[in-house]
Amino acid sequence: xxxxxxxxxxxxxxxxxxxxxxxxxxxxxxxxxxxxxxxxxxxxxxxxxxxxxxxxxxxxxxxxxxxxxxxxxxxxxxxxxxxxxxxxxxxxxxxxxxxxxxxxxxxxxxxxxxxxxxxxxxxxxxxxxxxxxxxxxxxxxxxxxxxxxxxxxxxxxxxxxxxxxxxxxxxxxxxxxxxxxxxxxxxxxxxxxxxxxxxxxxxxxxxxxxxxxxxxxxxxxxxxxxxxxxxxxxxxxxxxxxxxxxxxxxxxxxxxxxxxxxxxxxxxxxxxxxxxxxxxxxxxxxxxxxxxxxxxxxxxxxxxxxxxxxxxxxxxxxxxxxxx
Amino acid sequence: xxxxxxxxxxxxxxxxxxxxxxxxxxxxxxxxxxxxxxxxxxxxxxxxxxxxxxxxxxxxxxxxxxxxxxxxxxxxxxxxxxxxxxxxxxxxxxxxxxxxxxxxxxxxxxxxxxxxxxxxxxxxxxxxxxxxxxxxxxxxxxxxxxxxxxxxxxxxxxxxxxxxxxxxxxxxxxxxxxxxxxxxxxxxxxxxxxxxxxxxxxxxxxxxxxxxxxxxxxxxxxxxxxxxxxxxxxxxxxxxxxxxxxxxxxxxxxxxxxxxxxxxxxxxxxxxxxxxxxxxxxxxxxxxxxxxxxxxxxxxxxxxxxxxxxxxxxxxxxxxxxxxx
Numbered sequence: 001x002x003x004x005x006x007x008x009x010x011x012x013x014x015x016x017x018x019x020x021x022x023x024x025x026x027x028x029x030x031x032x033x034x035x036x037x038x039x040x041x042x043x044x045x046x047x048x049x050x051x052x053x054x055x056x057x058x059x060x061x062x063x064x065x066x067x068x069x070x071x072x073x074x075x076x077x078x079x080x081x082x083x084x085x086x087x088x089x090x091x092x093x094x095x096x097x098x099x100x101x102x103x104x105x106x107x108x109x110x111x112x113x114x115x116x117x118x119x120x121x122x123x124x125x126x127x128x129x130x131x132x133x134x135x136x137x138x139x140x141x142x143x144x145x146x147x148x149x150x151x152x153x154x155x156x157x158x159x160x161x162x163x164x165x166x167x168x169x170x171x172x173x174x175x176x177x178x179x180x181x182x183x184x185x186x187x188x189x190x191x192x193x194x195x196x197x198x199x200x201x202x203x204x205x206x207x208x209x210x211x212x213x214x215x216x217x218x219x220x221x222x223x224x225x226x227x228x229x230x231x232x233x234x235x236x237x238x239x240x241x242x243x244x245x246x247x248x249x250x251x252x253x254x255x256x257x258x259x260x261x262x263x264x265x266x267x268x269x270x271x272x273x274x275x276x277x278x279x280x281x282x283x284x285x286x287x288x289x290x291x292x293x294x295x296x297x298x299x300x301x302x303x304x305x306x307x308x309x310x311x312x313x314x315x316x317x318x319x320x321x322x323x324x
Numbered sequence: 325x326x327x328x329x330x331x332x333x334x335x336x337x338x339x340x341x342x343x344x345x346x347x348x349x350x351x352x353x354x355x356x357x358x359x360x361x362x363x364x365x366x367x368x369x370x371x372x373x374x375x376x377x378x379x380x381x382x383x384x385x386x387x388x389x390x391x392x393x394x395x396x397x398x399x400x401x402x403x404x405x406x407x408x409x410x411x412x413x414x415x416x417x418x419x420x421x422x423x424x425x426x427x428x429x430x431x432x433x434x435x436x437x438x439x440x441x442x443x444x445x446x447x448x449x450x451x452x453x454x455x456x457x458x459x460x461x462x463x464x465x466x467x468x469x470x471x472x473x474x475x476x477x478x479x480x481x482x483x484x485x486x487x488x489x490x491x492x493x494x495x496x497x498x499x500x501x502x503x504x505x506x507x508x509x510x511x512x513x514x515x516x517x518x519x520x521x522x523x524x525x526x527x528x529x530x531x532x533x534x535x536x537x538x539x540x541x542x543x544x545x546x547x548x549x550x551x552x553x554x555x556x557x558x559x560x561x562x563x564x565x566x567x568x569x570x571x572x573x574x575x576x577x578x579x580x581x582x583x584x585x586x587x588x589x590x591x592x593x594x595x596x597x598x599x600x601x602x603x604x605x606x607x608x609x610x611x612x613x614x615x616x617x618x619x620x621x622x623x624x625x626x627x628x629x630x631x632x633x634x635x636x637x638x639x640x641x642x643x644x645x646x647x648x649x
Contacts, residue, residue, distance in 0.1 A: 186538065187597045253513065254586060
């Protein structure tokens with residue numbers, strides 16, 4: 001069952017150079033208790049999607065179309081007060097740079113206390129023990145003392161743990177994690193991903209993991225949504241996407257990765273680079289870089305079509321081969 | 325066999341940092357601790373490690389952008405640490421560096437032509453015509469057309485800027501390139517383009533590379549041999565394939581196990597290291613890895629393990645292998 005559904009979401013930004021079309025019709029569903037990977041390269045719209053759900057877009061952004069359904073409510077329509085209650089309480093967000101997301105003037109304990117006070121009714125003593133419990137649950141050493149330290153006294157990995165503890169304080173149903181380990185070393189990244197997996201399993205939280213790293217998706221997620229230039233080009237189970245990618249962009253991305261045993265061989269390259277978002281795109285946005293491009297790809301936009309069980313791809317090739 | 329192009333012996337770099345009121349207390353930060361390796365002409369030597377392990381300090385010491393506090397560096401038979409500043413400047417024609425972020429290493433006021441011509445002007449006398457021809461052929465070598473001569477860095481994508489940085493490094497005809505995380509800021513599809521370009525340039529020019537990165541998948545793809553660094557020391561060194569097939573140091577094993585692989589079927593048990601790397605200002609006694617090591621023994625806490633050969637081309641610094649040679 002879907003806990004969160006995004007339908008035909010379109011977002012554009014006003015810039016001095018003209019309108020940038022960041023999301024050009026995004027559709028996906030987050031199933032309850034699932035970890036969904038939102039993956040793509042710089043500028044594909046993965047972070048804008050996360051921020052749209054939280055209604056944390058910058059002032060120059062405009063949602064021109066679409067619905068974000070969370071428990072029968074369209075998050076784009078609810079009033080600010082209700083959105084504030086949903087944000088944090090029900091849907092929490094974790095960012096790439098914890099040192100920017102934590103307030104440097106307050107101790108970790110004070111910041112978690114703020115969340116607890118805003119979202120749950122409890123006594124001061126009750127909150128104090130909850131804080132220690134939360135800090136322990138994210139694997140911080142000496143949780144009782146950790147409550148009294150300031151963010152700058154923690155390492156990058158510890159700050160990320162503290163931010164996760166803060167996001168758990170209101171017991172959210174959904175966590176949106178935007179590149180949560182990109183700033184961390186690999187051995188620390190492994191710790192944080194392990195923590196996210198454990199929390200997700202033990203608390204049955206649904207997670208949207210935004211990342212550019214296909215390795216992280218393969219090891220952490222059950223479901224994948226591949227974005228290109230503000231649209232979903234392919235979606236499916238991790239097993240299906242990695243074993244049998246169908247969209248030429250997904251195929252290109254996976255083939256471009258260096259893998260053990262390929263030493264010195266030329267890597268498969270996707271020629272050209274991603275579109276800027278400034279131009280309106282009539283057909284498939286990937287057409288200029290696609291080796292299978294056909295005439296109709298330039299004028300018409302392929303829709304997501306079922307190509308296997310829980311596996312969809314937006315490409316005219318599937319029709320040509322008679323699958324669709 | 326010809327002598328190696330680069331021979332590094334016991335290279336050490338200790339920074340002094342003042343602390344306390346009026347800086348009366350000083351403490352030492354051992355960023356590099358007796359690092360030794362050699363690089364043959366035309367080969368790629370990879371160095372992998374996490375932040376703070378000393379890999380970028382090493383790059384700067386080799387070029388003498390930092391003055392090492394101990395050890396020796398011989399490049400093409402010349403003792404670099406004995407050279408005067410002017411001689412060292414001339415030597416840098418032959419050894420160049422490319423950094424992670426081209427937008428901070430390229431002067432934003434210069435266009436493509438001047439960025440590439442600048443090292444040519446410093447190192448050789450050329451007429452305007454010769455200069456233009458050289459810049460055009462360097463651009464072609466890195467896969468860019470002549471129109472990039474008039475572009476400034478802000479008009480370039482990350483991949484294009486990194487190509488300009490490469491052309492600039494190649495301008496004085498070096499024999500040796502230090503590549504410090506050259507693809508880490510790039511998207512996957514662009515990273516593949518730059519890696520292919522580096523492999524082609526190496527074949528065509530017979531360049532030797534020192535490739536520094538935190539990314540094991542990238543480094544195994546491009547390197548002939550790999551050294552793993554932890555807290556200022558090389559803890560393991562061997563052929564590229566061996567690092568993946570037979571990692572021996574517990575840190576190398578954890579690093580490999582922590583690297584996410586784009587293969588959901590590869591599952592299996594992950595080694596999750598506890599804690600974080602200690603500070604180089606206050607390293608643990610004995611083996612610096614012992615507080616995080618699952619196989620720690622009594623002597624690890626007091627004695628630093630000497631490097632041992634476990635195979636002719638495989639060296640590891642770990643007490644688990646003390647019985648070897």
